[in-house]
Amino acid sequence: MATAPAISKEQAEAIYSRGLEGIIAGETNICSVEQGGLFYRGYEIHDLAQHATFEEVAFLLLEGHKPSAAELTRFKHEVVAERPLPPFVRAFIESSGGWLASGRAVPMDVLRSAVSLLGHTDPDAQDNSPAANLRKSKRLLAKIPTIIGHMQNVIDGRSIIGAELGGDPSLSHAANLLYLMTGHKPDAEATKVIDVSLTLYAEHDFNASTFTSRVIAGTLSDMHGAVAGGVAALKGPLHGGANEAAMEMLKEIREFVDAGKGSVNDFMQNAFATKRKLMGFGHRVYKNGDHRAPILGKLGRAVAQKKGKDFLRWFDIGDEVEKIMLRDKKIHPNVDFPCGMTYYTLGIPVPQYTPIFVAARVTGWCAHIMEQHANNRIIRPLSKYTGEPLRKWGT
Ligand SMILES: CC(C)(COP(=O)(O)OP(=O)(O)OC[C@H]1O[C@@H](n2cnc3c(N)ncnc32)[C@H](O)[C@@H]1OP(=O)(O)O)[C@@H](O)C(=O)NCCC(=O)NCCS
The missing domain is CATH 1.10.580.10 (Citrate Synthase, domain 1)
Known part of the structure; x- marks a missing residue:
């Protein structure tokens, strides 16, 4: 026997959120991602x-x-x-x-x-x-x-x-x-x-x-x-691929500066003007900073310090990019930003x-x-239809 849907069409439409932003889509006891802290099983x-x-x-x-x-x-x-x-x-x-x-x-x-x-x-x-x-x-x-x-x-x-x-x-x-x-x-x-x-x-x-x-x-x-x-x-570069994309972007910035084309700030203002996304920045949940980023950044910088000036420069440029992002866009780095520089310093291919x-x-x-x-229940959300209204195929 068919049962009534858990929520009505009207209720579903009222809670619709693009990209499921802010929607709780299931339960888990594995991890909790909060602005106040990141916890694995507590x-x-x-x-x-x-x-x-x-x-x-x-x-x-x-x-x-x-x-x-x-x-x-x-x-x-x-x-x-x-x-x-x-x-x-x-x-x-x-x-x-x-x-x-x-x-x-x-x-x-x-x-x-x-x-x-x-x-x-x-x-x-x-x-x-x-x-x-x-x-x-x-x-x-x-x-x-x-x-x-x-x-x-x-x-x-x-x-x-x-x-x-x-x-x-x-x-x-x-x-x-x-x-x-x-x-x-x-x-x-x-x-x-x-x-x-x-x-x-x-x-x-x-x-x-x-x-x-x-x-x-x-x-x-x-x-x-x-x-x-x-x-x-x-x-995808909006998810895990961002650690590679962040390093490629830093290389681009360093080349731009070293070629005398302008400063880090010039590069950034140009990126803002063209609505280019800066890789390794922003997060769906952490709007005030990613707990993981400073942990990795500190370790990476320590390795760079031992390896010498050339490696340290990535972190100095990175710091400048972070400051400008925060000053002009109020957007913090996520873990992928320091990860790029850190893995690069360790000599890992991008x-x-x-x-x-x-x-x-x-x-x-x-x-x-x-x-x-x-504890399975099939995951099958609804969609909001935005296509053509009813029309006829046959004559
Ligand atoms: C991670 C990400 C997909 C989160 O997306 P989201 O929660 O949907 O946030 P939005 O894309 O709606 O961003 C909100 C605003 O901030 C801007 N923004 C977010 N991240 C940005 C970034 N990295 N560079 C420039 N602008 C950014 C958006 O353009 C948007 O501006 P608008 O309101 O003027 O259009 C997004 O921040 C992003 O694309 N970051 C770069 C990729 C990345 O580092 N991914 C790894 C995540 S751990």
């Missing part, structure tokens, strides 16, 4: 960035509580064991060099396809039970850095590093990611900066990519499909910034997919 982001490793944060998000020492050891072993890629996924990455070199595909595209292919070989692919979903989450968490590393090796034309073991099992998640990409074991500071950036990027409630993953999971589709959808949504965001956010996506499957 733990505040500064506390986590300072005291937790990314592995601990991943456990918190996926298994639901702060791990004991024994639980953390077990979790790390499980994840390290899952790092290698199935040979056919590795072969796919090796075959992607031409697409990447031609520019027709970018690393986010290859990563999205590789995530999808991982589903074909996952023994739990079609099983949406909580236990199977948790196993798949750990495999995705483990394998995404391996995909990124193998891809960078292909781009750089070197043989694949750590193919058999998915890197070096003695290294942490963050250190192994850098090792897989370069073949060099990073120092403690670089490892710490990447580790903290992964923690900051791990989760952010109903952001566009997580919402995408939940919509897909809400049809009772599978985890790999929902994560592949998340990757596609994250790629097209890998958003894939590294994926390496972190996969924990949030998987936690949300599990939460959606555990």
Whole structure:
């Protein structure tokens, strides 16, 4: 028997909001994004960035509580064991060099396809039970850095590093990611900066990519499909792609200034006059500043300070851009702004910034997919029809 809709058409029209701004679209106990603070399962982001490793944060998000020492050891072993890629996924990455070199595909595209292919070989692919979903989450968490590393090796034309073991099992998640990409074991500071950036990027409630993953999971589709959808949504420059776009914009500003074409302020005023969006600024929820941005900015600046003047200049230009944005537009930087400069200072190639965001956010996506499957209701909003009125096709 059909039941009456939960809200009437008139009520729905009254609460309509473009881009779902200000609309609560579901419940979650994973994360709370507020102007006053960012919390993962009740733990505040500064506390986590300072005291937790990314592995601990991943456990918190996926298994639901702060791990004991024994639980953390077990979790790390499980994840390290899952790092290698199935040979056919590795072969796919090796075959992607031409697409990447031609520019027709970018690393986010290859990563999205590789995530999808991982589903074909996952023994739990079609099983949406909580236990199977948790196993798949750990495999995705483990394998995404391996995909990124193998891809960078292909781009750089070197043989694949750590193919058999998915890197070096003695290294942490963050250190192994850098090792897989370069073949060099990073120092403690670089490892710490990447580790903290992964923690900051791990989760952010109903952001566009997580919402995408939940919509897909809400049809009772599978985890790999929902994560592949998340990757596609994250790629856009209005979302995760902003960390790459922010760095490209900073390069443009520096070139503009160094070529004697004008000052940072001249560049900015021109951007304002042409209604150009400044990448790495603004946020749908944080209108008075993103809690994550100063944490990463401080770490990045400290690395730049050691590397020398040339690196420090990115942060000086960045500070000037921030001041002008705040003075003229009252818009604060989001985490992607310092991320661009920080990853650049660490020597990470720009097209890998958003894939590294994926390496972190996969924990949030998987936690949300599990939460959606555990208490599912299909996500199917209404639309406001603005098309033609009734007309006749036949004569
Ligand atoms: C993140 C973002 C999509 C949020 O969008 P939103 O909540 O819908 O806010 P709006 O796009 O409606 O912006 C409100 C106003 O601020 C302006 N604005 C917002 N972000 C801006 C930016 N980065 N540069 C210049 N102007 C910006 C808009 O043009 C708009 O001005 P208007 O009212 O005169 O038209 C938006 O700030 C943006 O595009 N930022 C750049 C991309 C980015 O850094 N994304 C990463 C987010 S973590």
